[in-house]
Amino acid sequence: MHILIIGAAGMVGRKLTERLAKDGALAGKKITKATLHDVIEPTAPAGAPFAVTTLASDFSAPGEAEKLVAGKPDFIFHLAAIVSGEAEQDFDKGYRINLTGSWNLFEAIRQLNMQSGGAYKPRVVFTSSIAVFGAPFPDKIYxxxxxxxxxxxGTQKAVGELLLADYTRKGFFDGVGIRLPTICVRPGKPNKAASGFFSNIIREPLAGQEAVLPVSEDVRHWHASPRSAVGFLIHAAEIDGDKVGPRRNLSMPGLSCTVGEQIEALRRVAGDAVVARIKREPDPAIIKIVSGWARDLDPSRALALGFKAETSFDEIIRVHIEDELGGKIA
Amino acid sequence: MHILIIGAAGMVGRKLTERLAKDGALAGKKITKATLHDVIEPTAPAGAPFAVTTLASDFSAPGEAEKLVAGKPDFIFHLAAIVSGEAEQDFDKGYRINLTGSWNLFEAIRQLNMQSGGAYKPRVVFTSSIAVFGAPFPDKIYxxxxxxxxxxxGTQKAVGELLLADYTRKGFFDGVGIRLPTICVRPGKPNKAASGFFSNIIREPLAGQEAVLPVSEDVRHWHASPRSAVGFLIHAAEIDGDKVGPRRNLSMPGLSCTVGEQIEALRRVAGDAVVARIKREPDPAIIKIVSGWARDLDPSRALALGFKAETSFDEIIRVHIEDELGGKIA
Structure with missing residues (x-):
């Protein structure tokens, strides 16, 4: 059984690859081959019990999607995207990768489906985002x-969702789109993403470093751990499509909490000395951006379909300490 | 002041052209030039007080959208579409015209906007449809x-809406998308569209002909007259974009009524002898299709913004008799 991961070099892509290498199976079937693709060549996971091919290319370039799916992978994880900030700054690049790229991929699968008389019909898991929603919001986005x-x-992701649902309805493939919460705690270095502080204020203090909090403690946001994100992807690959029905795009579960609640969870898990490493430096630009973001969701359908996320921020912090810090706090 | 109508040969396009020829002005400015485009050459309206150019081409073909907007029209009405039934049967053609065609048009305008340093920023009125919604519905679609x-x-229209809103948000043009109700009473011959009977059962009896009713009288649907549709387009062209805000796509007002209520209105307006020309011939295929359609909407935003439609089906019938039958019933 053959798996294709597009966007395999990103943080979630790497964690998904590692999980599949550890499990060796998906949806009850043994994985025999994995193709890992990204714009930079992904790293093959150590000790995978299946053959791994790594590829680098621009998947939105003419003919690239066709090459990627030519081997008729049984499961396709489509994680490739230009992130929010870059898509906003570079309009052409964002549309080319996030919209044309996704559409080319769906089209390439459709062509194989038609050539095979409908026999080739892979499960396609598409990572969407809560950025498909725009303020003003209800208290919980239903x-x-x-x-x-x-x-x-957000526009490009929303278009991808519509295409995924229509191509699925027409029987060209079997798609499930999942709207990821903000992933927290992101491992790695602090970055300049406007959302970076949600992770920075946990990760850096836990590693003995100072972190800057640019917004007030009453800012509320929607979080899930990297481990949960991988869990969503696996569940989206395994779930019965008939149970999902024609509305193929699902808001994933997550945890709604304020920055103040994040800090109190950090205090409970790691103590006052760690919390003292958070410096308050209000940044009007970030305050403005974040004020337009989703604060809370009611992901009833995803919960009913068995998707699971953390239920406390303490748990999100513990996942980070276990998965990234070998269980140790600096 | 220059107006471009794409899809000008269709029923609504023709009526819009006639209305503009009669008014001679839009948004308080005198119209000096109109370009009428469609896949077949539109007819220039009789006695228009402005220059009229008629053009025929496939507006989705490479380079065509650029040609259409090269004259920098101040108002662009984008009515071109492959209709629902054909888009469902010919997947490639539907996506090519309804999605690629619309996107090409928006891109061509963006290029002119950027070349002009933002000075060229036309109002773009895009006709969307209640087909963007899919069952199950709330009692009224809010x-x-x-x-x-x-x-x-519906997918292609929903994608067009998303692109329109994003291109507008970025300042490339000033778009307003309007979701039209089913247009009733459609003039002309009975056609094979699944929705055709809503008009057929009024138009044909009024013209002395028999008409077939393929569904039960309790089927409820959402209607507006061709005259209202033209009114929506004019108002969408004239409305203050700031009042619309970032959510640029609006469900238009309409009238929710059952087929039974349509028939009773016909009886009030035209009498028992006219109603007796309706023959009941249930068609399971049409019954199934129609069961997935929108029955009622709550178009609060459009109403608050001043869009107006009929408030009784009697009025919809009278509009047809006035506009199409010269006030006379057969």
Whole structure:
């Protein structure tokens, strides 16, 4: 059984690859081959019990999607994207990768499906985002709330969702789109993403470093751990499509909490000395951006379909300490 | 002041052209030039007080959209579309015209906008459809209800809406998308569209002909007259974009009524002898299709913004008799 991961070099892509290498199976079937693709060549996971091919290319370039799916992978994880900030700054690049790229991929699969008389019909898991929603929001964004994005990234993801649902309805493939919460705690270095502080204020103090908090403690946001994100992807690959029904795009579960609640969880898990490493430096630009973001969701459909996330921020911090710090706090 | 109408040969396009020829002005400015485009050459309206150019081409072909907007029209009405049934049967053609065609048009305008340093920023009125919604529905489809279409046509319109909103947000043009109700009473011959009977059962009896009713009288649907559709387009061209805000796509007002209520209105307006020309011939295929359609909407935003439609089916019938039958019933 053959798996293709597009966007395999990103943080979630790497963690998904490692999980599949550890499990050796997906949806009850043994994995015999994995193709890992990204714009930079992904690293093959150590000790995978299956053959691994790594490839680097621009998947939105003409003919690239066709090459990627030519081997008829049984499962396709489509994680490739230009992130929100870059898609906003570089309009052409964002649309080319996030919209044309995704559409080319869906089209390449459709062509194989038609050539095979419908026999080739892979499960396609598409990572969407809560950025498909745009303020003003209800207190909790419910499953039937309209997608009125306020960024080009959110627009491109919302279009991808519509295409995924229509290609699935027509039987060209079997798609499931998952709207990821903000992933927290992101491992690695602090980055300049406007959302970076949600992770920075946990990761850096736990590693003995100072971190800057640019917003007030009453800012509320929607989080899930990298481990949960991988769990969503696996569950989206394994779930019965008939149970999902025609509405193929699902808001994933997550945890709604304020920055103040994040800090109190850090205090409970790691103590006052760690919390003292958070420096408050309000940044009007970030305050403005974050004020337009989703604060809370009601992901009833995903919960009913068996998707699971953390239920406390303490748990999100513990996942980070276990998965990234070998269980140790600096 | 220059107006471009794409899809000008269709029923609504023709009526819009006639209305503009009669008014001679739009948004308080005198019209000096109109370019009428469609896949077949549109007819220039009689006695228009402005220059009229008629053009025929496939607007989705490479380079065509650029040619259409090269004259920098101040108002662009984008009415071109492959209709629902054909888009469902011919997947490639539907996506090519309804999605690629619309995107090409938006891109061509963006290029002119950028070349002019932002000075060229036309109002773009895009005709969308209640087909962006897919069952199951709430009792009334409210403005924040998600677009989860169950047809390729609805998908293509929903994508067009997202692009329109994002290109507008980025300042490339000033777009307003309007979701038209089913247009009733459609003039002309009975056609094979699944929705045709809503008009056929009024138009044909009024013209002395028999008409077939393929569904039961309790089927409820959402209607507006051709005259209202033209009114929506004019108002969408004239409305203050700031009042619309970032959510640029609006469900238009309409009238929700059952087929039974349509028939009773026909009886009030035209009498028993006219109603007796309706023959009941249930068609399971049409019954199934129609069961997935929108029955009622709550178009609060559009109403607050001043869009107006008929408030009784009697009025819709009278509009047809006035506009199409010269006030006379057969």
């Amino acid at each position: 499953d039937e709330f309209a997608t009125t994005p306020l960024t080009s990234y | 403005d924040e209800f998600a677009t989860t279409p169950l047809t390729s046509y």
